[in-house]
Amino acid sequence: MQTDSHTDDFIFLAIFFLVIGIIYIAPTIVAFRRDHPNRWIIMVINVAFGGTIIGWGIAMVWAMRAAHRLGSTSSGGESGLNLFINDVKKFQLVDPPPLPQTSTVQELERLHDLLVRGALSQVEFDGLKAKLLSGASSRQ
Structure with a gap:
């Protein structure tokens, strides 16, 4: 028992x-x-x-308490205690600064430096050099 x-x-x-x-x-x-x-x-x-x-x-x-979520059709209101939502941050989009214009000679020197350091092969160097020179002659 x-x-x-x-x-x-x-x-x-x-x-x-x-x-x-x-x-x-x-x-x-x-x-x-x-x-x-x-x-x-x-x-x-x-x-x-x-x-x-x-x-x-x-x-x-x-x-x-109701938590307002973006895109919600609910009108439940905001609790005022939501720490991670409804944090509106205003920002302004600005155009990036223009890239510095390099001359054809400076660009050829840069490509040659890459060739000497082994970052470019001779075939890649020749192709980029031809493209650079053809673009330089069309701008003139």
């Missing part, structure tokens, strides 16, 4: 702690089920500070 009582107590405690554990990690479950953009941060807050009522409440409220 005594062992049945201990088994029943163990089962009761196991179920009790399972229910408490699920309630404890409820904000994390909600955040992951809703695919919240800050679900990993919510999980850290939930695990680290969930033992306090305030930490658990903050994590739950954050997990339940």
Whole structure:
């Protein structure tokens, strides 16, 4: 008889702690089920500070708040706590500076230097030299 009582107590405690554990990690479950953009941060807050009522409440409220995503037709609004989305950064596109114009002589010297260092074979050098000279004569 005594062992049945201990088994029943163990089962009761196991179920009790399972229910408490699920309630404890409820904000994390909600955040992951809703695919919240800050679900990993919510999980850290939930695990680290969930033992306090305030930490658990903050994590739950954050997990339940709507997060505005670009391209979404939802008008759920922004939570104001989204750390990694809606960070608008303004920037201006500018044209790159023009490349310096090199003369034909400078380009031939550069190609010859590549040939001497072994970066170009004689056949490659001759082809690039012919292309450079034909382009130089058409510009004049």
